Amino acid sequence: MRSVLCYGDSNTHGQIPGRGPLERYGPGERWPGILRSQLGPDWYVIEEGLSGRTTVHDDPIEGAHKNGRTYLRPCLQSHATLDLVIIMLGTNDLKIRFNKPPSEVAMGIGCLVYDIKELAPGPGGSTPEIMIVAPPPMQDDVKEWKSIFAGAPEKSRLLALEFEVLADSLELHFFDAGSVVSCSEADGFHIDAEAHRLLGTALARAVDAIGWSRST
Amino acid sequence: MRFAPPNPLRIADRASGLNALSVRSYNERLVLSLLLQNEGISRMEIGEKTGLSAQTASVIVRSLEQEGLVSQGEAQRGRVGPPTIPLSLNPEGAYAVGVGFSRRRIDIALIDFIGTVRFHTQLPADEANPFPQSGDLFGAIRQAMTSLPVEARSRVAGIGLAVPDDVDTMAATRNGSSTSLKALQGEIEEQIKLPVFVQNDITAAAGGESMFGVAKPLNDYLFFYLGARLQSRLILNHQIYKGNSSASFDHGLMRLESELAMRGRPSEIIWSSSPEWPDLGEAYSAWLGECSDRLKASISALTQFVEFSSVVLSSYAPQKIAEALCDDIGREFPGIEALPARVSISPKAVGAASLPFSSRFMIQ
Numbered sequence: 001m002r003s004v005l006c007y008g009d010s011n012t013h014g015q016i017p018g019r020g021p022l023e024r025y026g027p028g029e030r031w032p033g034i035l036r037s038q039l040g041p042d043w044y045v046i047e048e049g050l051s052g053r054t055t056v057h058d059d060p061i062e063g064a065h066k067n068g069r070t071y072l073r074p075c076l077q078s079h080a081t082l083d084l085v086i087i088m089l090g091t092n093d094l095k096i097r098f099n100k101p102p103s104e105v106a107m108g109i110g111c112l113v114y115d116i117k118e119l120a121p122g123p124g125g126s127t128p129e130i131m132i133v134a135p136p137p138m139q140d141d142v143k144e145w146k147s148i149f150a151g152a153p154e155k156s157r158l159l160a161l162e163f164e165v166l167a168d169s170l171e172l173h174f175f176d177a178g179s180v181v182s183c184s185e186a187d188g189f190h191i192d193a194e195a196h197r198l199l200g201t202a203l204a205r206a207v208d209a210i211g212w213s214r215s216t
Numbered sequence: 217m218r219f220a221p222p223n224p225l226r227i228a229d230r231a232s233g234l235n236a237l238s239v240r241s242y243n244e245r246l247v248l249s250l251l252l253q254n255e256g257i258s259r260m261e262i263g264e265k266t267g268l269s270a271q272t273a274s275v276i277v278r279s280l281e282q283e284g285l286v287s288q289g290e291a292q293r294g295r296v297g298p299p300t301i302p303l304s305l306n307p308e309g310a311y312a313v314g315v316g317f318s319r320r321r322i323d324i325a326l327i328d329f330i331g332t333v334r335f336h337t338q339l340p341a342d343e344a345n346p347f348p349q350s351g352d353l354f355g356a357i358r359q360a361m362t363s364l365p366v367e368a369r370s371r372v373a374g375i376g377l378a379v380p381d382d383v384d385t386m387a388a389t390r391n392g393s394s395t396s397l398k399a400l401q402g403e404i405e406e407q408i409k410l411p412v413f414v415q416n417d418i419t420a421a422a423g424g425e426s427m428f429g430v431a432k433p434l435n436d437y438l439f440f441y442l443g444a445r446l447q448s449r450l451i452l453n454h455q456i457y458k459g460n461s462s463a464s465f466d467h468g469l470m471r472l473e474s475e476l477a478m479r480g481r482p483s484e485i486i487w488s489s490s491p492e493w494p495d496l497g498e499a500y501s502a503w504l505g506e507c508s509d510r511l512k513a514s515i516s517a518l519t520q521f522v523e524f525s526s527v528v529l530s531s532y533a534p535q536k537i538a539e540a541l542c543d544d545i546g547r548e549f550p551g552i553e554a555l556p557a558r559v560s561i562s563p564k565a566v567g568a569a570s571l572p573f574s575s576r577f578m579i580q
Contacts, residue, residue, distance in 0.1 A: 129270060129271060130271065164278070167274075167275065167278075168275050168278070168279070171271045171274075171275050172271050172274070172275075173270075173271055173274045174274070174278060209258065209259065209288075210258065210259050210260055210270050210274070211257075211258020211259050211260035211261055211270070212260060213260060213264075
């Protein structure tokens, strides 16, 4: 049995576009659930999606626990042994309160990768396979989130390239979610059930394409 | 290091078209070579065969995908789990032109990245004039390139020339000015603005079969080329060896021609690339028997010294001739598998066209 950790924000949590933070798609509907059904019984899929999670920032408004870096270490150790870690973060870093360019969001992802490599929660204390997923670009209209995400939609369109540069540089698997899904018009930055299905299916293929040997 | 911005230099050139010659890294060549040999190999398998990590293989595959050299195949549903997407070379990722010089004709072929012949034409030649009028040759090469859609023309990796060893001598004996091979090579580079690679014709044909044909999975084999003469190469651990002696056996199609002439029969058909010959009667069966005996004698002699279990027989002549000869060899040597070559449209030109690929994209 292999394990994969899906480490992300509200779009991994399965938050329904245009609704409150407590409204969530069901376990079989959100992308980690789709991934589970697609990968089959050989895989154990662990969901770690938190709304508002950033790469490396304590959020002065939503709370320090939104910092993806401080939670990652206990999370990795709790779920070890891990064969694969999928990280899909970055959208929340674009909130105006953090004032970060897309390139620095990628550097935040780089910090998480550094921590995974240092902790080495893979089989036999090895580094697990790491896949960086660039979140789908935001819609221009983010409704009542307009002031919080001022300037963010434009930056969000640059994340995929920055993340891919990072993935090339650090030698990581990479997938651009924007190549298969778009954010819902309902709030402009969450993905709907159909998008979860498409993303989960595409990621299952990307995971499979790594080409795991049949044993273990 | 830890908090420095990532180094953007490693990333593939995002512009369309092929990267410059100098940036093709050894690891990229390694991955391309593996993909040529093993269609549908996965990143983990690439890692196992190369010692690279699966993630490093991912990075290389991504950059090759962006360049259009590698493509993901159709999803294949099978066992439990998501459909597998095999990774393979993109046939449209690169093209090359090959020119094969023979005694009676010159073949010009354009092949794609997996060796499929996309365009083929011929120019007449004879022993006194082994090189065609250069204008005709440039015309034929240009014709091969313009057979591609405009946007694909920038993906032609180069031009290969497969030339018999004695071609310079042949040219020198011609009356008046002689076009030397070097001069021709320079002239083509000048005119077509692509790198030109030159190799012995039979070695090139063997190389083409190793790269694209039945010899792909073979480490060691004995290669015969049945053209005007019968010539051979020994391939050991993917290296192509050419004997020191320039001897080639007079049991090729020239012999068939004289058998036909003796019986007063026309022989033009055997120099054409017609996929079938009419019944050539007694001359044909006499020649075929001799040719088969010559092949068997060579194989038998070589088995005294080298261990090999495969023979590949290449020819532009109709496939059924190679098949008949291979059957003969199989009967004589039960431990040896004799295979008709897969490349049948001008093996020399296809082999020549494989030269730019091996030089620019593969490990040697």
